[in-house]
Amino acid sequence: MATGEFDLIGRYFEHQKINRSDVDLAIGDDCALLRVPEGYHLAISTDSLVAGTHFLADADPKQVAHKALASNLSDLAAMGATPAWVSLALTLPSFDEQWLSAFCEGFFQLAEQYNVQLIGGDTTKGPLSITLTVQGFVPVGQALTRSGASSTDAIYVTGQLGDSAAGLALLLKDKQCDNTALSQALMTRHFMTMPQVEAGTLLRGKASAALDISDGLIADLGHILKRSNVGAEIYTEALPISAELAAFCETPEQAQQMALSSGEEYQLCFTVPVEQCDDVEALMAKQGIQISRIGQLTENKGIVLLNNGEPVNWQLSGWDHFESESK
């Protein structure tokens, strides 16, 4: 049961700038009432972030809010869906005005950028956690699933990979770096990743399969391979590495290993039939979206890593996860 104080928390979330025409009733009744456009699928995803499991309890609430919403919007992007609405279930140990206000700032800043309206939720007392349910639209027949890839398709990723893992290692003090500007840049990228919504919608009807990289490229690509019943070769030298990650790592191979296993990147991994690769590359270049062709699907199951054409047998975190999934 809500207490008076917790009722007040709800009021923090009443003031948002987004006011979509497909929302007929939002916060304040038993349900929100919404309209989905004709000819579109409703795409829905739910994710929880729990203090102590997904973020440190004393993490910057603005960054936590950003990460929570970005990771959910990333699921819509991976489906090729345009974001529309979000519900927020927030559990807080106590009423902390400063925390709430910073959380709202991070949340609404990103929500406004993607025209996403908060349509409801629940605020409860308890151990700190955030559960979001995001909803968006994708034309029927054009959603990007995990199961449509063929063994001749090329494998692509958006953006750059590995910065999130490097930033996390610095945050957790697993790694050290004397260059303060460099560390700061990598730690910020861990929290402030942006969902690849534009890339996802551009790939509608063009990519044969897609997903977002949340557990690491190797682990996540495994889901496409399993669902589409194919294998993959990855050209590790083709992995997109940022200048910061290259400077942070001792060797190119070390950076490539981070790129293969780094979780919470929220870049898209997608596959494209070879005859459409030129079109897709031109389309993305036109929109200024970086994509890299990093490998090739194969009939042989499993993943083969090639470093400048030579097979390598790197031990990667995230690999076990994929192994257990593929059984």
Next chain:
Amino acid sequence: MATGEFDLIGRYFEHQKINRSDVDLAIGDDCALLRVPEGYHLAISTDSLVAGTHFLADADPKQVAHKALASNLSDLAAMGATPAWVSLALTLPSFDEQWLSAFCEGFFQLAEQYNVQLIGGDTTKGPLSITLTVQGFVPVGQALTRSGASSTDAIYVTGQLGDSAAGLALLLKDKQCDNTALSQALMTRHFMTMPQVEAGTLLRGKASAALDISDGLIADLGHILKRSNVGAEIYTEALPISAELAAFCETPEQAQQMALSSGEEYQLCFTVPVEQCDDVEALMAKQGIQISRIGQLTENKGIVLLNNGEPVNWQLSGWDHFESESK
């Protein structure tokens, strides 16, 4: 990030009997893909249940699952919506097969009864909590909101009120009862309340306002009064009291006080224009749904309690909540 063990939890939820034709893709991709029928609003509600706040950590998981889903479906019922889909975010301190299996039993038993399909969610490690997002359909223009009541409308409730509070008092050992069968019946009603989905859909286009009783009749009725800008008189002798609650309480007035403040009842409170009262009563009687006319809206703001025509000034829990809301 999901660990291998927590991935396994997801598999508990893959086996459900409900397979709706409006679900084109459910669990296992980045998003679920769903279709909303033309001419219908999508109604959405989110609620969290946190161990230690909403239920005891050692509570029967079957009952916890039932309560979590029932309270969410109750929000759809209060809107006049037909339930369709549910997403489940489950946070668990550890992998406990017995707990999960009992939770699933309670969850799917109720889900099947209302033809509700689980379309996705998230399982994470952390302090025990459950967040559900339910979705349903209601024809555009027929939803039951809180804001449509007029000062001449009659006030009704479905079912019986007060059993949930009595059951909770027994569970928490705030009250005692020598009659084991009686205590057991009341405690079971606290957990095993049923959402009034049928009543809600029958009231579409007939009730002027409606909500479900989650914080107590007085507290919840306050939301209708505030949103509709009216007041109310309640005839306490007309409150529907079960035989068990009457036996449990020392006086009829004590039972009526419980009925006024008992939370988590998940009965509907609704208002009806006087000229439609006969029709609504006949319609409900035909379907075997118990409803009671318990009062009258008024132009004067606030709530007046009348016991056999005499104003009474009972101190009720839940009253403060309403007072703070109405300011």
